[in-house]
Amino acid sequence: MAKVYYNQDINDSLLQGKKVAVIGYGSQGHAHAQNLKDLGHDVIVGVRKGKSWEQAERDGLTVQTVKEASEAADIIMVLLPDERQTAVYEEEIKPGLRSGKSLVFAHGFNVHFNQIVPPSDVDVFLVAPKGPGHLVRRTFESGAGVPALFAVYQDVSGQAKDVALAYAKGIGSARAGVLETTFKEETETDLFGEQAVLCGGLTSLVKAGFETLVEAGYQPELAYFECLHELKLIVDLMYEDGLSGMRYSISDTAQWGDFVSGPRVVDQDTKARMKDILTDIQTGKFAKGWLLENQLNRPEFSAIVRQEEEHQIEKVGRELRSMMPFVKADKKEQKEVVFSAEN
Numbered sequence: 001m002a003k004v005y006y007n008q009d010i011n012d013s014l015l016q017g018k019k020v021a022v023i024g025y026g027s028q029g030h031a032h033a034q035n036l037k038d039l040g041h042d043v044i045v046g047v048r049k050g051k052s053w054e055q056a057e058r059d060g061l062t063v064q065t066v067k068e069a070s071e072a073a074d075i076i077m078v079l080l081p082d083e084r085q086t087a088v089y090e091e092e093i094k095p096g097l098r099s100g101k102s103l104v105f106a107h108g109f110n111v112h113f114n115q116i117v118p119p120s121d122v123d124v125f126l127v128a129p130k131g132p133g134h135l136v137r138r139t140f141e142s143g144a145g146v147p148a149l150f151a152v153y154q155d156v157s158g159q160a161k162d163v164a165l166a167y168a169k170g171i172g173s174a175r176a177g178v179l180e181t182t183f184k185e186e187t188e189t190d191l192f193g194e195q196a197v198l199c200g201g202l203t204s205l206v207k208a209g210f211e212t213l214v215e216a217g218y219q220p221e222l223a224y225f226e227c228l229h230e231l232k233l234i235v236d237l238m239y240e241d242g243l244s245g246m247r248y249s250i251s252d253t254a255q256w257g258d259f260v261s262g263p264r265v266v267d268q269d270t271k272a273r274m275k276d277i278l279t280d281i282q283t284g285k286f287a288k289g290w291l292l293e294n295q296l297n298r299p300e301f302s303a304i305v306r307q308e309e310e311h312q313i314e315k316v317g318r319e320l321r322s323m324m325p326f327v328k329a330d331k332k333e334q335k336e337v338v339f340s341a342e343n
């Protein structure tokens with residue numbers, strides 16, 4: 001079994017006396033900055049003037065421009081959107097990246113796909129939480145944590161691995177488990193997971209189930225409860241106790257249906273298409289398409305965002321959720337949908 005690091009395995013004194021700049025204050029940025037600060041580390045946030053700057057100040061953090069923060073810090077964690085990182089890195093981070101500093105990422109995308117080529121005299125590593133940033137913060141506040149991967153790309157100081165582990169502990173991830181990987185493995189598996197299973201696979205499955213029921217004449221509200229709302233309750237059981245734990249709670253009828261019908265939905269053809277998706281990631285075809293889409297100012301991305309917002313499941317869901325205020329976490333914790341559509 002691979003070595004999984006926990007709090008007791010990690011000496012976080014390596015972060016003491018070091019200034020950490022968290023560049024970006026979005027989903028991951030706000031969580032890293034606040035968790036590190038709560039554990040007594042010296043954190044500054046680097047962002048541009050605007051919404052994030054104001055929010056970080058309201059949260060009690062020291063805020064500077066990206067350039068100032070990169071100049072001031074020993075450890076520079078880049079938590080900007082992947083597609084924005086290269087431009088900001090070249091203009092505002094690189095000038096402050098002197099020998100002996102650490103350049104850190106939460107996803108290997110730009111280094112692995114050669115968009116950012118770090119100088120040879122700095123440590124380069126990643127600490128990638130395996131969960132959405134808002135949950136990195138929320139679980140931390142509740143005393144728990146989100147697991148993370150770490151990988152060392154360049155170790156000039158001889159301490160990159162230990163600093164990476166200390167950082168992972170500083171954001172609460174070593175409460176849940178921290179696993180060593182490479183930039184290649186992290187990048188390819190993260191892209192695969194979000195495309196085939198966690199985001200792409202799941203949203204397509206939910207919509208297909210919803211549409212099948214509605215097209216057969218069943219009530220849309222019922223289809224929403226069945227195919228989307230209840231999904232969280234089922235996944236919570238899998239999260240707590242695995243597939244068998246979930247199956248323990250459902251009826252035997254449901255379990256038999258799971259066994260006989262599940263493989264009819266996700267079959268060998270589905271798996272073959274998953275392999276195609278993985279190949280596109282491994283060959284860089286996906287990355288190239290995404291970078292080009294951004295160079296063109298995201299025409300297809302924006303069109304799909306609008307189209308998806310108009311899907312019947314979203315309209316019905318908005319109405320039903322307005323009657324269940326308890327399902328929604330603190331408003332300030334929600335990443336605004338508009339942000340991703342407009343940026």
Ligand SMILES: NC(=O)C1=CN([C@@H]2O[C@H](COP(=O)(O)OP(=O)(O)OC[C@H]3O[C@@H](n4cnc5c(N)ncnc54)[C@H](OP(=O)(O)O)[C@@H]3O)[C@@H](O)[C@H]2O)C=CC1
Pocket residue numbers: 024025026027028029046047048049050051052053066078079080081082084088106107128129130131132133134
């Ligand atoms: N989202 C997640 O949960 C996960 C993300 N990751 C990785 O973490 C990294 C960050 O992703 P994520 O947290 O989703 O990013 P977000 O989209 O949430 O980042 C938004 C932040 O970046 C700032 N920003 C955007 N453009 C600029 C710019 N040109 N100059 C200065 N600041 C800018 C925004 O500031 P403003 O308000 O001014 O626009 C905002 O503070 C990525 O590498 C991603 O792959 C890894 C694991 C999970």
Ligand SMILES: CC[C@](O)(C(C)=O)C(=O)O
Pocket residue numbers: 129130131132133190193194198199
């Ligand atoms: C699953 C999506 C993710 O990889 C994540 C939250 O881990 C991301 O890039 O946001």
Ligand SMILES: [Mg+2]
Pocket residue numbers: 129130131190194
């Ligand atoms: Mg991920």
Ligand SMILES: [Mg+2]
Pocket residue numbers: 107190191194
């Ligand atoms: Mg990802």
